[in-house]
Amino acid sequence: MRKSRYYILFLTISITLFYCKSNKQTASKQVISEKTEKETTAPVSAKAQSPFIAPGKTIEKMQVENGFEVKLIASEPLVSSPVAMQFDDKARMWVVEMTGYMPDTIGTGEDIPNGNIVILDDKNKDGVYDDRTVIIDSLILPRAICLIENGILVAEPTNLWFYEIKNDKVGKKTLVDPKYTEGGNVEHQPNGLFRALDNWIYNAKSDKRYRKRGNKWEIEHTHFRGQWGISQDNYGRLYYNNNSQNLIGDYFPAGLGASNKNQKNVAGYNEKWVANNNVFPLHPTPGVNRGYMKNVLDDSLRLTNFTAAAAPVVYRGDLFGDNYQFNAFVPEPSANLIKRNILSENGYIVKGEQAYKNKEFLASTDERFRPVSLYNGPDGAMYILDMYRGIIQHKTYLTPYLKDQIGKRELTQPLSAGRIYKVVPKSAKAKPVMIPSDANELVKLLGHANGWVRDRAQQKLIDGKYNQTVPALRAAIKQTANPLLAIHALWTLEGLNSLKTEEAAAWLRQSNWKFRMQGLAVSPALMTPGSYQQFASLFNTMVDANDTLSAPYIALVAKTIQPFDTAASRGLLTKLALKYPNNRYVTDAIISNLQDQEEGFQSEISASLSSPDLLLNKQLQRAINTVQSARGNRNPEMLKKEFPKGEALFTSICQTCHGADGAGIKSLAPPLNQSEWVTGNKDKLISIILYGLTGPVKVNGRVYQTPEVSGDMPGIGYDKDMPSEDIAQLLSFIRKSWRNDADKITTEEVEKTRQKLTGREKAFTENELNGI
Numbered sequence: 001m002r003k004s005r006y007y008i009l010f011l012t013i014s015i016t017l018f019y020c021k022s023n024k025q026t027a028s029k030q031v032i033s034e035k036t037e038k039e040t041t042a043p044v045s046a047k048a049q050s051p052f053i054a055p056g057k058t059i060e061k062m063q064v065e066n067g068f069e070v071k072l073i074a075s076e077p078l079v080s081s082p083v084a085m086q087f088d089d090k091a092r093m094w095v096v097e098m099t100g101y102m103p104d105t106i107g108t109g110e111d112i113p114n115g116n117i118v119i120l121d122d123k124n125k126d127g128v129y130d131d132r133t134v135i136i137d138s139l140i141l142p143r144a145i146c147l148i149e150n151g152i153l154v155a156e157p158t159n160l161w162f163y164e165i166k167n168d169k170v171g172k173k174t175l176v177d178p179k180y181t182e183g184g185n186v187e188h189q190p191n192g193l194f195r196a197l198d199n200w201i202y203n204a205k206s207d208k209r210y211r212k213r214g215n216k217w218e219i220e221h222t223h224f225r226g227q228w229g230i231s232q233d234n235y236g237r238l239y240y241n242n243n244s245q246n247l248i249g250d251y252f253p254a255g256l257g258a259s260n261k262n263q264k265n266v267a268g269y270n271e272k273w274v275a276n277n278n279v280f281p282l283h284p285t286p287g288v289n290r291g292y293m294k295n296v297l298d299d300s301l302r303l304t305n306f307t308a309a310a311a312p313v314v315y316r317g318d319l320f321g322d323n324y325q326f327n328a329f330v331p332e333p334s335a336n337l338i339k340r341n342i343l344s345e346n347g348y349i350v351k352g353e354q355a356y357k358n359k360e361f362l363a364s365t366d367e368r369f370r371p372v373s374l375y376n377g378p379d380g381a382m383y384i385l386d387m388y389r390g391i392i393q394h395k396t397y398l399t400p401y402l403k404d405q406i407g408k409r410e411l412t413q414p415l416s417a418g419r420i421y422k423v424v425p426k427s428a429k430a431k432p433v434m435i436p437s438d439a440n441e442l443v444k445l446l447g448h449a450n451g452w453v454r455d456r457a458q459q460k461l462i463d464g465k466y467n468q469t470v471p472a473l474r475a476a477i478k479q480t481a482n483p484l485l486a487i488h489a490l491w492t493l494e495g496l497n498s499l500k501t502e503e504a505a506a507w508l509r510q511s512n513w514k515f516r517m518q519g520l521a522v523s524p525a526l527m528t529p530g531s532y533q534q535f536a537s538l539f540n541t542m543v544d545a546n547d548t549l550s551a552p553y554i555a556l557v558a559k560t561i562q563p564f565d566t567a568a569s570r571g572l573l574t575k576l577a578l579k580y581p582n583n584r585y586v587t588d589a590i591i592s593n594l595q596d597q598e599e600g601f602q603s604e605i606s607a608s609l610s611s612p613d614l615l616l617n618k619q620l621q622r623a624i625n626t627v628q629s630a631r632g633n634r635n636p637e638m639l640k641k642e643f644p645k646g647e648a649l650f651t652s653i654c655q656t657c658h659g660a661d662g663a664g665i666k667s668l669a670p671p672l673n674q675s676e677w678v679t680g681n682k683d684k685l686i687s688i689i690l691y692g693l694t695g696p697v698k699v700n701g702r703v704y705q706t707p708e709v710s711g712d713m714p715g716i717g718y719d720k721d722m723p724s725e726d727i728a729q730l731l732s733f734i735r736k737s738w739r740n741d742a743d744k745i746t747t748e749e750v751e752k753t754r755q756k757l758t759g760r761e762k763a764f765t766e767n768e769l770n771g772i
Helices: 055-061 400-408 439-445 451-463 467-478 483-495 501-508 513-526 532-544 551-561 566-579 584-591 598-605 615-631 636-642 644-658 682-691 724-736 747-756 766-770
Strands: 062-064 068-075 082-087 093-097 115-121 131-139 144-148 151-156 159-166 169-177 191-195 201-204 206-213 216-225 238-242 245-249 271-274 313-315 327-332 337-346 349-354 362-364 371-376 382-386 419-425 697-699 702-704
Touching: 055 062, 055 068, 055 419, 062 068, 082 144, 082 371, 082 382, 093 144, 115 151, 131 151, 144 201, 151 191, 169 206, 169 216, 191 206, 201 216, 245 327, 245 337, 245 349, 271 337, 313 371, 327 371, 337 371, 439 451, 439 467, 451 483, 467 483, 467 501, 483 501, 483 513, 501 513, 501 532, 513 551, 532 551, 532 566, 551 566, 551 584, 566 584, 566 598, 584 615, 598 615, 636 644, 636 724, 644 724, 682 724, 682 747, 682 766, 724 747
Parallel strands: 144 191, 271 349
Antiparallel strands: 062 362, 068 419, 082 093, 093 115, 115 131, 144 151, 151 159, 159 169, 191 201, 201 206, 206 216, 238 245, 245 271, 313 327, 327 337, 337 349, 337 362, 371 382, 382 419, 697 702
């Protein structure tokens, strides 16, 4: 349970919007010019209305970095409520329209099947999209897509579907995962469906990844990542965020290190790429859910920090110039802006900083400008999906303060808009690269300067089973003049099941870290009874040679040797433990191999590593404590039967931040298991659930505060339709779950507190609660 994300789904498009199959539009070809300080920062009253701006006029409200311009390429009625999209080989946009989300402030009709997947096309090739084709309609709150092989994955809660597509017509429909969005509510459910360099499909707000092999869909457990949107850099590292944090990501291969359920966090995953979360809106932004709270807005009523960080993108195009390579852009729809971050790497460590002080890459004075997702494009431009609307908050978390703002400033209507923009340098001639079917041309495109082109060429070679290109791909991985060509060729061979052990082994011997890194990342895909010994020998040689950069990778990959040779795998881990007992990345990678074997490993190394102050021993003890704690947990099925409504509320609202095990999730929320706030004073707990908790909070002697966790936990008491009986069941459920064993809370106790707090609009602070 926590502060909701304002970005996603904040969507409320009128359910009566007319959608025609090939409706044409002529979008304004206006571009942005730099504004004077007077024009862009003129003060606006907190009670001023937020007028609807026609598509042709919205760019006038924007300010973008010098030398760049913004172009409107699609708007209503051609597109409405866009939340996700992908380009196809012809540079057409496949767009997800989440039409039904929150048609009004009480969410009337959210379950009406009125969402769409549409194709937008630029028929006359003038850079403005002018044609619309509805491919799939009658969807309930669709949220993500992925083009793959002869069809498209579509996320429609709770399901993940695969639709076969032929000549833009839907064919067979296959259910890939009936529990794609198991648990959570509309603002807290998986999304993304990002097809990464390693040929797996990853998600935000999820710990699953997917891959299609033949006619079979594979589903694997991975790290839980982010909240809305996911991206990658040129080397396959994943980037994401949560509502209050600018940018988060993984140092190491996405598919490794998530195999020990006793290990809550693994160093190198969910790392803060950029620690600075300040934002700099061009105008007052009082229309945020917690705008009444101290320090949320500054003296000029402008948002001070991210509160709705949305789908980021690592820019990988070929238009922006060298200064924009390895830059990450993050939209903040509640502040009507897009932030630029400059990244740098030192070995396997990636860190970044905001590109500017007291300004943004792009910002608007139009409060209805709601950038929710960013993309690289086939022409090297950066694309922006703008839901263009006033209300961006779900009813579950809508505070009286924000309801008042919505009413006073007439933010509700209209609900039928949506815009798509692209950002380009003023001097650039952006022309999309069309992806050919010719095999030789596709191999050449693996080395293209535009990352989108490289990705799509790799995917097409794999999807089309272009096995005739294997000789050319083998030659490509041996050349070093174009490292990116070599890297994509390597993973294309992996995707075609044609990569040889000796080829990956050759990369492990490279002096260039970027090649060695990819060799380590691809080795698990090649681990077999016939190859593991060669890999184990190479890994031991690298450790003996003090290859410190490879050490955490080797510890992570050791898990894939274990099924074939437990002794070889354990020998690598022991060698690494003795060499790097205080390296947090290596120690956590070691422990990721040791589910339910932590105590045994601790005994094995105790003679050589006896000090309890060593980081490895501390981390091992934490995992052991988790095991011991879990042994005392109560039967969840019995509690589900006793408190069915409470369990349902926990799953839909609380679990996504506090975890199914009540242990809390990194970057989101503190633990509920054995928390004094849960098992202690009933009035305090009821008050928190009703109206939320803000600011630092001490749990079991440890202070939790931003940016370690979200600074706000939303209450559900603002929803007057929420029955007190259901809230009582929820509280009783968590007071009896895991190792908690506190008294139940009755409906009467909840009702009494609700009456006592009637009229309250603010979340509680720890100091206030301690006064109860």
